[in-house]
């Protein structure tokens with residue numbers, strides 16, 4: 001099945017609210033714990049979360065890494081509002097900042113001590129821009145951890161995944177999940193993107209039936 005793009009930004013207020021209220025607890029917790037497993041010696045510095053959405057991942061990561069600062073970046077105003085609210089509620093405003101900005105427009109090079117990103121890449125019409133920015137934006141020798149959905153082989157397989165993992169979820173969330181699966185990349189496509197950007201030191205893992213993870217140190 002070929003890739004079918006979905007709208008890049010999640011800037012409909014109801015869509016953002018439904019996403020923020022969805023139960024991603026286990027998935028988000030697994031992502032931040034993976035960061036610690038991949039990079040057990042990383043404990044200080046400025047981490048950027050590209051496409052941070054409603055901010056649950058930065059809040060969880062700040063809890064695990066009490067000496068880190070985190071900047072979440074998302075170009076959707078409703079998502080940024082929700083993320084700012086989550087940060088305030090967690091009492092983490094001194095360590096987490098949220099910026100309403102396209103990651104492509106982030107200024108400067110060698111700014112980040114680490115970059116994380118979950119479920120952003122499948123939104124992008126031009127995924128190489130993401131890997132390019134990552135390369136430019138992290139200091140050499142810094143950790144990166146990127147996770148996203150895997151594109152299934154057919155629309156029927158995508159629908160089966162939605163039914164299996166989001167059976168009782170809000171209709172908007174089910175619609176977005178289905179569209180995201182159709183817009184996602186295959187493991188081969190991710191491998192080819194990394195090769196084109198000279199990022200083959202980063203390792204690709206496929207931990208389950210619907211995700212890929214790319215992690216490692218960028219030099």
Ligand SMILES: C[S@@+](CC[C@H](N)C(=O)[O-])C[C@H]1O[C@@H](n2cnc3c(N)ncnc32)[C@H](O)[C@@H]1O
Pocket residue numbers: 008009010011024050051052053054055056057073074075076079101102103104117118119120123124
């Ligand atoms: C599926 S959400 C993932 C949110 C969060 N990372 C999480 O795991 O819960 C993807 C987010 O990426 C944002 N996004 C898409 N394209 C973007 C871009 N070019 N720059 C910044 N944010 C972008 C969307 O607005 C959306 O909030």
